[in-house]
Structure formats: structure tokens, C-alpha cells
Amino acid sequence: MTESTAALVPEIELEQISMQYPAAFSDVLALQDVSLSIAKGEFVSLLGPSGCGKTTLLRIMADLIQPTGGRIEVAGKSAKEARLAQRYGIVFQNPVLYDWRKVKQNITLPLELKGVKKSEREARAMELLELVGLQKFADQYPWQLSGGMQQRVAIARALAMEPEILLMDEPFSALDEFSRERLNEELLSIWSKVGNTIVFVTHNISEAVFLSDRVFVLSPHPGRLSAVAEISLPRPRTKEMRNSEAFFRLIAQIRDSFEGV
Amino acid sequence: MNELSGLSRLRFLPAFLWAVALIALWEIASWLLLEVLQVPMAQSKLPYIHEIVSTFGQYGNTLANEGWVTLTNAALGFALGAAAGASLAVLMSASKWMERLAFPYAVASQMVPILGLAPIVYGIVRDEQAARIIIAAYITFFPVSLNMLRGLRSAHPYALELMHSYAAKPWTIYWKLRFPASLPGLFSGLKIAAPLAVTGAILVELMGAQHGIGVIMLRNLYYGPSHTYMFWSTVIVGALLGVLSYLIIGWIERLAAPWQPEFRSKGGGR
Numbered sequence: 295m296t297e298s299t300a301a302l303v304p305e306i307e308l309e310q311i312s313m314q315y316p317a318a319f320s321d322v323l324a325l326q327d328v329s330l331s332i333a334k335g336e337f338v339s340l341l342g343p344s345g346c347g348k349t350t351l352l353r354i355m356a357d358l359i360q361p362t363g364g365r366i367e368v369a370g371k372s373a374k375e376a377r378l379a380q381r382y383g384i385v386f387q388n389p390v391l392y393d394w395r396k397v398k399q400n401i402t403l404p405l406e407l408k409g410v411k412k413s414e415r416e417a418r419a420m421e422l423l424e425l426v427g428l429q430k431f432a433d434q435y436p437w438q439l440s441g442g443m444q445q446r447v448a449i450a451r452a453l454a455m456e457p458e459i460l461l462m463d464e465p466f467s468a469l470d471e472f473s474r475e476r477l478n479e480e481l482l483s484i485w486s487k488v489g490n491t492i493v494f495v496t497h498n499i500s501e502a503v504f505l506s507d508r509v510f511v512l513s514p515h516p517g518r519l520s521a522v523a524e525i526s527l528p529r530p531r532t533k534e535m536r537n538s539e540a541f542f543r544l545i546a547q548i549r550d551s552f553e554g555v
Numbered sequence: 556m557n558e559l560s561g562l563s564r565l566r567f568l569p570a571f572l573w574a575v576a577l578i579a580l581w582e583i584a585s586w587l588l589l590e591v592l593q594v595p596m597a598q599s600k601l602p603y604i605h606e607i608v609s610t611f612g613q614y615g616n617t618l619a620n621e622g623w624v625t626l627t628n629a630a631l632g633f634a635l636g637a638a639a640g641a642s643l644a645v646l647m648s649a650s651k652w653m654e655r656l657a658f659p660y661a662v663a664s665q666m667v668p669i670l671g672l673a674p675i676v677y678g679i680v681r682d683e684q685a686a687r688i689i690i691a692a693y694i695t696f697f698p699v700s701l702n703m704l705r706g707l708r709s710a711h712p713y714a715l716e717l718m719h720s721y722a723a724k725p726w727t728i729y730w731k732l733r734f735p736a737s738l739p740g741l742f743s744g745l746k747i748a749a750p751l752a753v754t755g756a757i758l759v760e761l762m763g764a765q766h767g768i769g770v771i772m773l774r775n776l777y778y779g780p781s782h783t784y785m786f787w788s789t790v791i792v793g794a795l796l797g798v799l800s801y802l803i804i805g806w807i808e809r810l811a812a813p814w815q816p817e818f819r820s821k822g823g824g825r
């Protein structure tokens with residue numbers, strides 16, 4: 295951990311987190327001794343090849359599964375308390391939309407649970423649908439949308455209540471390159487407005503570099519934290535930076551850290 | 556528009572031809588039995604359809620009135636049974652303990668032959684209306700309960716995780732996730748049970764009642780060959796009531812849960 299981030303208030307702290315799924319045949323751990331600290335308001339990425347435990351780590355942070363070893367704290371309390379205080383917004387690796395709700399009603403679901411007024415909910419949903427470019431599909435059922443469109447609905451739903459901690463599991467992996475880059479920029483602008491903490495899972499190096507303050511590189515078998523890359527590109531990030539020397543250098547540096555594995 | 560109606564007419568053409576062919580075949584067979592082979596009581600075995608149709612014309616009112624009595628009683632019992640079955644499913648889905656307690660009895664209840672149960676119930680309540688309703692409810696209860704339970708359990712683990720991530724209360728999870736997810740199961744239970752409830756009501760009527768399609772069915776059976784066409788008419792009304800109950804449930808399902816895969820238009824979507 296570098297000094298600049300250590301000085302900030304830690305939002306999520308993992309200490310020696312291990313995860314062994316009960317059904318696993320071999321004794322390969324899904325996660326082994328992962329320790330990291332994420333500051334409040336920080337944007338971090340978890341980067342690694344398929345099966346290295348990214349989703350597992352995210353689900354531990356979200357208190358959806360309990361680690362078999364180690365300790366996790368969210369804002370000084372347990373992850374469970376953070377979940378019960380409704381501080382999380384999650385974009386799962388699959389869209390997880392409810393079949394019986396139209397697109398708009400899927401987005402208003404978290405707002406309903408929070409008791410937001412109907413007119414306000416609907417207005418908010420329309421705003422978000424516009425953000426993800428789906429305002430024309432508000433009254434369609436999820437199955438009438440393509441996979442990438444469904445995933446955008448899931449993103450809009452996670453953003454609906456402006457969560458303090460946003461956990462995103464490969465949210466843009468089902469999208470084409472153009473939408474992905476546009477939504478990368480949109481996500482950063484939302485983040486700078488809301489000021490929430492974002493943990494972003496991806497296996498796309500340039501996406502991780504473009505978005506993050508720091509990139510945690512994970513390696514498989516067992517899932518371990520193998521490197522941490524500090525992304526020193528200035529904020530706000532712009533399209534032009536994607537072509538900058540510094541950008542490519544960072545990508546190369548992270549790619550090298552993979553080859554060291 | 557023209558093209559569309561033409562298409563839909565074409566769609567029903569095979570079904571229509573089948574029906575015509577079947578009726579023709581039936582009439583011919585009926586004639587063979589009666590006039591050529593001279594089988595005893597030929598009309599009781601395979602009556603002329605045109606005679607039945609004319610009986611319908613003559614006694615349409617009686618058939619409709621008695622059929623209505625049967626249908627309303629069956630419907631009331633069906634509604635009660637469905638409510639009880641759905642409630643038990645909710646209890647069983649909420650607690651394993653409750654399921655272990657109630658499930659064996661629910662299964663055992665299905666082992667009791669209705670034919671034996673109906674006179675017992677009638678002997679206890681001594682009221683044809685009540686007995687009909689109870690038997691219809693009894694028959695409805697099990698398929699609804701079982702299918703609803705499966706439906707309540709069918710909520711996808713990811714969908715449940717989403718609710719957990721919002722720290723949703725158990726009641727909210729039921730209301731917003733488990734109930735909607737259970738609708739397909741509930742409706743398949745209801746669709747199995749609806750015709751059975753009608754059959755159950757008719758069965759009670761056969762045991763002795765004043766009104767209902769089962770009553771005139773039995774009466775015309777006693778009167779013998781001279782009332783064959785009326786007897787057949789009552790059987791057909793009974794069958795139609797079963798079909799009608801099924802169609803009504805199917806129609807309600809389309810309104811209540813139109814999002815199900817089987818209602819999705821083909822060719823579109825993904």
C-alpha cells in the first residue's frame with residue numbers, strides 16, 4: 295500500500311481472506327490470504343484471468359458469502375452491518391433481472407424497497423434509462439432485450455439508489471467496444487458526482503487502467519493478490535488519455551506482472 | 556388485415572376438417588350398430604349425434620340451469636381449496652419444520668378414495684351444497700399446494716442474492732420475489748385442479764342431491780334407453796364444464812402472469 299492511499303479513510307479492509315468452497319474436490323483454494331485496503335471514495339479494479347476468484351472476492355465484500363478464513367471490515371464495522379444498512383449497490387456478472395417486471399420496474403425495485411415515492415421512482419428510472427441509452431425500452435420485458443441491453447438495465451438498477459459502495463462484476467463485458475468506452479466515461483462522471491467507493495471487476499486491462507485509482511491483479515490456483523498497480527493518470531480521465539504514452543506504459547506494466555505469475 | 560384473417564382461417568381449417576370427419580364417422584358407426592348389426596341397446600352405446608343436438612335444443616334450459624348449479628358449487632369449493640392449498644404452500648416454504656409436519660398428511664389425504672369420502676362427508680354435513688363444496692375443495696387442495704410450493708422454491712439463487720444485497724425483509728422477499736416467481740407453478744396446479752373440482756362436485760351429486768348436472772345424469776341413467784340422449788347430453792355438459800373451468804383459469808393466467816416463456820411471441824427477443 296502506498297502512502298497516499300494509506301492516509302485516507304479505509305472503507306473496505308480485507309485481512310488474510312481465504313475462501314475454500316465446500317464442494318471443491320481438490321484442496322485448491324478459491325482465495326488464499328488476500329489482504330487489501332480500499333479507501334473511501336476510491337475507484338479500484340480487480341483484474342485477473344477467469345477463475346482466479348474475482349467474483350468470490352466481490353461476494354465476500356458484499357456479505358453474500360462468508361470467507362473460510364480472515365477478516366473483513368467495512369467502514370470499521372462488519373460487512374453484514376454494511377449490507378443491512380443498505381450501503382451496497384451490486385452489478386452481478388449476470389443481469390439478474392426479474393422476468394415479471396418491465397425494464398422500468400426492474401430499475402425502480404431498490405427504490406421501492408427504500409420507500410421512495412412512486413413519481414420520484416419513475417422519474418429516476420427514466421433518467422437512468424437515458425443514461426444507459428435504453429429509454430425506448432422502458433416498457434419492455436427483460437427477455438425482449440439483448441444480453442448487453444439487459445446488463446445495462448442491471449447497471450441502471452445498481453445506480454438507482456446512489457449506493458455508497460458500488461460493487462460491479464464485469465458489468466461491461468457483454469457490451470461492444472463503443473458502448474463500453476462510452477459507459478466507462480459515464481461511470482467516471484457519476485462516480486465524480488456521487489463520490490462513492492467503487493470496486494470494479496474486469497479482465498480487460500485497458501478498462502481497468504482507464505477507470506481506476508488502483509488495480510489489484512489477481513492470479514489463479516490458488517487465487518492470490520499478485521500485484522497492485524497505482525494508476526497515476528490525472529483526473530478527470532479523458533478519451534485522449536487512451537492514446538497517451540503513460541496509458542500504454544501502465545498497460546504494459548500490468549501485463550508484465552501477469553507474466554511474472 | 557385481410558391477409559391475417561385469411562391466415563387464421565387457414566390455421567383453424569385442419570381442426571375443423573378433423574371435427575367434421577369425426578362427426579361423420581361417429582354417425583356412420585352409430586347407424587351401423589343400430590340398423591345393420593342391430594346390436595341391442597345400440598343407441599346407449601353410440602347415440603346419433605344429431606339426436607343429442609336436438610335434445611340440447613329441447614332441454615337446453617334445464618341442462619344450463621343444473622350445469623350452472625354444479626359449476627358455481629365447484630367454483631366455490633375450488634376457490635376455498637386453492638386458498639387453503641396456497642396458504643399451506645407458503646407455510647411449508649417458510650419453514651422446513653412445517654413442511655415435515657404437514658407434507659405426509661397432505662400426501663396421505665390423496666390416498667383416500669373420493670368415492671368413499673363423498674358419502675362420509677355428506678353423512679356428516681347432511682347438506683348437498685356443503686358436501687359438494689367440501690369435496691371440490693378437498694380435490695383442489697393438493698395439486699395447488701404442491702405446485703405452489705415448487706413455484707415458491709423456484710426463485711433463482713441470484714435473484715435471492717439481489718434481495719439480500721438490499722437487506723430486504725423476509726416479507727418483502729415473499730411479496731416482490733417469491734410470489735411472482737411462484738405464479739407459473741400456482742397456475743399449473745390450478746389448471747390440474749379445476750376440472751377435477753367439477754368432477755368431484757358431480758360425484759357428490761350422484762350420491763343423492765336435488766340439483767346439479769350429476770342429479771339429472773343419474774336420473775336419466777335410471778330411466779333407461781328412452782332417455783339415452785338426455786343422459787349423453789348431461790355427460791357432455793359435465794365434460795364441457797371441465798373444459799370451461801380449465802379455459803377460465805388459463806385466461807386468468809394470461810392476465811396475471813403474461814411474462815411467462817410460453818406466452819412470449821416467437822421469432823422476437825434474443
Ligand SMILES: Nc1ncnc2c1ncn2[C@@H]1O[C@H](COP(=O)(O)OP(=O)(O)OP(=O)(O)O)[C@@H](O)[C@H]1O
Pocket residue numbers: 315316317318324342343344345346347348349350351387497517
Ligand atoms: N459456488 C461455488 N462452489 C464451488 N466452487 C466455486 C463456486 N464459485 C466459484 N467456485 C470456484 O472458485 C474459483 C473462483 O471462482 P470465481 O467465480 O470467483 O472466479 P472469477 O475470477 O470470477 O472468474 P470469471 O472471470 O470467469 O468470472 C473457481 O475455481 C471456481 O471453480
Ligand SMILES: [Mg+2]
Pocket residue numbers: 348349350387463
Ligand atoms: Mg466472475
